[in-house]
Amino acid sequence: MRRLNNRAFDILLKELDSCSTNDQLSQAEKKIVLKRLQQLRQQDGSPASLEEIREAIVDLFPHFNEKVLKQAAKANQPPGLFSKLKWTAIFLAGSAGVVWVANLPYPMIRWPVARTAPILLLPSYMSMDYHYRQAIAQVEQADQLVNHATSPADFELGAKKVKAAQKHLDALPVWFLGYWPRYTFWFGWQFTLDEFKTARATVGRMDAQLFQEKNAQTQLIQAEQALNTAKQQYQKAQTIAEKQQANASWQAALDKLEQIPPETLAGKQAKTRLKADARDFDKVGGSTLIAAAQEFALQAEKVGENPNLEWEQVQALWQEAINRLKQVSLQDPSYGEAQKLLAEYQTNLGLAQAKRKAPDSSNSDKLITAAKQFAFAAAKAGLNPPHTASEWQQVIQLWQQAIDQLQKIQVQDSTYVEAQKLLATYQTNLGTIQTRMQAEQDAVNALQAAKQAIQQFTASPPSDLNQWNSQLQGIINQLETVKAGTTSYQEAQQLRQFAQKRVKQ
Incomplete structure (x- = not known):
C-alpha cells in the first residue's frame, strides 16, 4: 500500500x-513540495498521517489551508468496516433493484428477460404459483359451500371464500399470459389464460348467486314473520270477520313465499314450508268462508220465519252467503x-226473489225453475x-240451457x-x-x-353451448x-324441471 x-x-x-x-521562488518551492509528495506516493507502508503531510508542505x-490538509489525510486512510458494509449494501441494493425492475408488470421488460435470464423472474414465478394455488383452492372451497349449501352459514363462509379467491385472481399477471400463453416451470403446473377466465367466470357467477341467495333469505325471513303473525291473528280471532282478516294476511304471506326464487336455498326451504302452511291454510281458509256463508244463511232463514219479514233483507243475506262461497278457491x-x-x-x-212478488202460475215461473235446475246440474258437473x-x-x-x-x-x-x-249470474258463470x-x-x-x-x-342436440x-x-x-288448474299442468311442471336440470352453466 502506498x-x-x-x-x-x-x-x-x-x-x-x-x-x-x-x-520563480514560488515555483521552486512548489517543485520541492511536489517532490516530497511524490516520494510519499512511491513509498510502501502505512498511510501518511496528517502531521506528516503537514510537515511536507x-x-x-x-x-496552506488546514481544512484541505485534513481532507487529504482523511482521503489517504484505507476504507474501514463501515465503508465496506456500505458498499456491500449498495451492491445488494443495486442487485435488488435490477431484480425489481426485471419483475415489473410490463411485457416489454418481462418478455426479453424471460427468454434470456428467466432466473431473474423467480420472485414473480413464486408469486404466481402462490396466488394460482390459493385461487384454485379458494374457488373449489367456495363452489362446494355455495352450490351444496345446507344452511345460511354455508353461504356466509362461501362469500368469504369468494372474496379470497377474487383477491388471489386479481394478483395473477394476466397481461403476462398474453405474451407467453403457456408457462411450465419448476413448480410443475401449467397456467393458461382459459383457465384464468374459467376461474374468474366461476367467481363472478358465485358472487351473483350469493347476492341472489342473500335477497332470497331476506324474503324468506319476512314471509315467515308474516305467516307467524297471521296465524296468531287467526288464533286470537273471536268473530268471523276477524278470522277472514287473518285469512287474508295468511294468504298474502303465502304469496310472498311463492315469489322466492325456487333455485335458491331459501326457495327450497320456502317450498317445503309452503306445502305445510298451504295445507294448514286450506283447512281454515275455506272452512272460514263456508262458516261465514252458513252464518248469513242462518240469518236469512231466521228472517224468513218472521211473518212481517222484508224480502229485500232476506235476499241481501242470501247474496252475502253466496259471495263468501264464491271466494273458496x-x-x-x-x-x-x-x-x-x-x-x-x-x-x-231465487225463491226469495220469487216470493217477493205476488205468486202466479204463469209460464215464466216454470222457466225460472227449469233454469235453476240446469244451473244446479252445471254447478255439480263443474265440481x-x-x-x-x-x-x-x-x-x-x-249453463247455456239455463x-x-x-x-x-x-x-x-x-x-x-x-x-x-239470474241471467246476469248465469252468464258470468258461463x-x-x-x-x-x-x-x-x-x-x-x-x-x-x-x-x-x-x-x-x-334427436339432434346442438353442440354449441349457447344454442343448447x-x-x-x-x-x-x-x-x-x-x-x-288444467289437466296438463302437472306433466308440464315435471318436464320443466327436467329441462331446467339440463341447462348448462
Missing part, C-alpha cells in the same frame, strides 16, 4: 496550485262442499276440477226482473267456464308443442305457459 494515494495527492495538488504564484507554504279441499252450498243458496235466493275440454264443454252446455230458459221470459212477465238477475275450457285447450296445445320441441332437441341453452330455455318458456 503511503499517499492518488485521491489525497489530487486534493493537495489543487490547493497547492491555488497557493503558489508565477514567480507548511514549511514552504505556511498559509279451486285448490281448497272445501271447494266441493262450497259448490254444493252455492247451488243450494242460489236456489234459495272437482281440473276437467278435460270435452267435460268443460258439457258444463258450458248446461240461460236459454231465462231468455224466453218476456218483459211484460212479472218475473222478468228476477230472470234478468264466461268463467268458457275461460277455463280455453285455458285447458291452450294448455294441451302448449304441452304438445313442448313435447315436439323436446323430441327434436333429443337457448333451445332449452325456449322449451321451458313454452311449458311455463301451461296454467295451473
Whole structure:
C-alpha cells in the first residue's frame, strides 16, 4: 500500500496550485513540495498521517489551508468496516433493484428477460404459483359451500371464500399470459389464460348467486314473520270477520313465499314450508268462508220465519252467503262442499226473489225453475276440477240451457226482473267456464308443442353451448305457459324441471 494515494495527492495538488504564484521562488518551492509528495506516493507502508503531510508542505507554504490538509489525510486512510458494509449494501441494493425492475408488470421488460435470464423472474414465478394455488383452492372451497349449501352459514363462509379467491385472481399477471400463453416451470403446473377466465367466470357467477341467495333469505325471513303473525291473528280471532282478516294476511304471506326464487336455498326451504302452511291454510281458509256463508244463511232463514219479514233483507243475506262461497278457491279441499252450498243458496235466493212478488202460475215461473235446475246440474258437473275440454264443454252446455230458459221470459212477465238477475249470474258463470275450457285447450296445445320441441332437441342436440341453452330455455318458456288448474299442468311442471336440470352453466 502506498503511503499517499492518488485521491489525497489530487486534493493537495489543487490547493497547492491555488497557493503558489508565477514567480520563480514560488515555483521552486512548489517543485520541492511536489517532490516530497511524490516520494510519499512511491513509498510502501502505512498511510501518511496528517502531521506528516503537514510537515511536507507548511514549511514552504505556511498559509496552506488546514481544512484541505485534513481532507487529504482523511482521503489517504484505507476504507474501514463501515465503508465496506456500505458498499456491500449498495451492491445488494443495486442487485435488488435490477431484480425489481426485471419483475415489473410490463411485457416489454418481462418478455426479453424471460427468454434470456428467466432466473431473474423467480420472485414473480413464486408469486404466481402462490396466488394460482390459493385461487384454485379458494374457488373449489367456495363452489362446494355455495352450490351444496345446507344452511345460511354455508353461504356466509362461501362469500368469504369468494372474496379470497377474487383477491388471489386479481394478483395473477394476466397481461403476462398474453405474451407467453403457456408457462411450465419448476413448480410443475401449467397456467393458461382459459383457465384464468374459467376461474374468474366461476367467481363472478358465485358472487351473483350469493347476492341472489342473500335477497332470497331476506324474503324468506319476512314471509315467515308474516305467516307467524297471521296465524296468531287467526288464533286470537273471536268473530268471523276477524278470522277472514287473518285469512287474508295468511294468504298474502303465502304469496310472498311463492315469489322466492325456487333455485335458491331459501326457495327450497320456502317450498317445503309452503306445502305445510298451504295445507294448514286450506283447512281454515275455506272452512272460514263456508262458516261465514252458513252464518248469513242462518240469518236469512231466521228472517224468513218472521211473518212481517222484508224480502229485500232476506235476499241481501242470501247474496252475502253466496259471495263468501264464491271466494273458496279451486285448490281448497272445501271447494266441493262450497259448490254444493252455492247451488243450494242460489236456489234459495231465487225463491226469495220469487216470493217477493205476488205468486202466479204463469209460464215464466216454470222457466225460472227449469233454469235453476240446469244451473244446479252445471254447478255439480263443474265440481272437482281440473276437467278435460270435452267435460268443460258439457258444463258450458248446461249453463247455456239455463240461460236459454231465462231468455224466453218476456218483459211484460212479472218475473222478468228476477230472470234478468239470474241471467246476469248465469252468464258470468258461463264466461268463467268458457275461460277455463280455453285455458285447458291452450294448455294441451302448449304441452304438445313442448313435447315436439323436446323430441327434436333429443334427436339432434346442438353442440354449441349457447344454442343448447337457448333451445332449452325456449322449451321451458313454452311449458311455463301451461296454467295451473288444467289437466296438463302437472306433466308440464315435471318436464320443466327436467329441462331446467339440463341447462348448462
